[in-house]
Amino acid sequence: MNRFRLWMITFCLLAPLAGLAQQTATINWLSLSEVEQLMKKSPKKVLIDIYTDWCGWCKKLDATTYKDPQVVAYINEKFYAVKFNPEKQQTITFKGTTYGMNGRTNAITPLLMGSSRGYPTTTFLDEKLEVITPVSGYQNPQMMLTILKYIGENHYKTTDWNTYINDSKKSSN
Numbered sequence: 001m002n003r004f005r006l007w008m009i010t011f012c013l014l015a016p017l018a019g020l021a022q023q024t025a026t027i028n029w030l031s032l033s034e035v036e037q038l039m040k041k042s043p044k045k046v047l048i049d050i051y052t053d054w055c056g057w058c059k060k061l062d063a064t065t066y067k068d069p070q071v072v073a074y075i076n077e078k079f080y081a082v083k084f085n086p087e088k089q090q091t092i093t094f095k096g097t098t099y100g101m102n103g104r105t106n107a108i109t110p111l112l113m114g115s116s117r118g119y120p121t122t123t124f125l126d127e128k129l130e131v132i133t134p135v136s137g138y139q140n141p142q143m144m145l146t147i148l149k150y151i152g153e154n155h156y157k158t159t160d161w162n163t164y165i166n167d168s169k170k171s172s173n
Contacts, residue, residue, distance in 0.1 A: 025072045027081045032094050035080045036129070043127035045151060047079040048112055050134075052087050055119040057138040068141035071148070078152035079124075084112065095129055124151045132156060 030038070035046055049066070051058035065071055075081050086109040092099045099108035112123045116136040122144075124132040133156070135147060146168055150156055155164050 025069055027066055027072050027075050029081050029083045032082055032084070032092055035082060036094070038080060039127065039129065045079050045127060045132070046082060046125035046129065047075060047148075048082045048084050048123040048125065050084050050086060050109070050113060050119065050121040050123060052085060052119050058120040061120050061138050065139055065141045065144045068144075071141050071144050074145060074148050074152065078148065086113075122147075 032048075038044075049058075049061070051061070086105040088106070089101060090106065092106060092108055094108060099106055101107070102109075112131065112134070113121050114123075114131065114134045116134040118136050120138060121134050121136050122139070123134040126132050132151060139147060146165065150161065150164050159167075
């Protein structure tokens with residue numbers, strides 16, 4: 001009986017810590033230069049969170065989607081992740097080219113955002129650091145996970161987005 005009590009006390013003390021560890025899992029955010037170095041040894045796709053300090057939807061993305069345990073785990077496993085504020089005064093060297101400020105935003109911004117003009121934008125790069133696609137706007141955790149799998153599992157190479165999303169909905173029913 002004493003062993004059982006000891007086990008129960010230990011469980012009650014440690015169980016909340018397990019939950020805390022799961023809640024505090026975070027995305028391993030890197031800089032573009034760190035990603036370039038890591039790609040030489042271990043290529044992965046890249047997720048770039050393009051945000052601004054004043055953007056409410058960007059803050060919601062950080063507070064919800066990028067805190068979701070499934071999203072965090074999938075990003076950390078399949079992607080290198082970069083947070084990029086195009087309005088921050090900084091010089092960035094990427095793929096041998098140096099980018100500085102061009103007016104209010106960094107000159108690399110059009111390369112990463114394509115025709116997207118809103119924040120947040122999540123841009124995906126392949127293992128050769130070429131843009132796969134930018135995705136505009138806030139994505140809830142479920143939709144972000146769907147997008148991550150579409151890119152991370154290379155479905156984008158063989159299936160258009162609408163077909164993929166429709167097939168995903170059918171398989172979940």
